[in-house]
Amino acid sequence: MQKITLIATIGLFILTQSQNMKPVDEGSAVKFRIKNFGGTVIGSFKGLNGTMHFNPADLSSASFDVTVDVNTINTGINMRNNDLKEEKYFDVKNFPKIRLVSSKITKAKDGVNSFEFTGELTIKGTKKTIQFPFTTSQANGGTMFKAEFPLNRRDFNVGGSSISLSDNLTVSLAVLGK
Secondary structure (H helix, E strand, C coil): CHHHHHHHHHHHHHHHHHHEECEEEEEEEEEEEEEECCEEEEEEEEEEEEEEECCCCCHHHCEEEEEEEEEEEECCCHHHHHHHCCCCCCCCCCCCEEEEEEEEEEECCCCCCEEEEEEEEEECCEEEEEEEEEEEEEECCEEEEEEEEEEEHHHHCCCCCCCCEEEEEEEEEEEEEC
């Protein structure tokens, strides 16, 4: 009887821990792709922080409140990285974080580990409700959350009226929660 109680306690502890996670940089990738002067610029952010509560058996209790540090922007070209930190683009002096906060997580119609995120994305002080599909899998001792979705940079006042820069970009997330 004591063995069963111990196993049940350990199982409950593991289950509880897997529901309350923090995003970690190691093993994660927060990337974007955008057309600029006819070519494609690929960039990334680090500095993940926040909380993630996720239990696929109880999506009503699921919540995400995650930020990235805009100062970590990396496009592979330091001069461009510095330009993107300026007021015209991300204005990191006044808005050092990009924040994503869920309002609802639902099961997607297709796939066992497929879900739908609804929530607010805040970039450069502008909040917009966004929705996108995501998947989950077990990885590196935690849960990997993967998504890809389009954004319009002008919705968030990023890049002004630049005609060389596409309005639309693609965000790719592979966020490891532990």
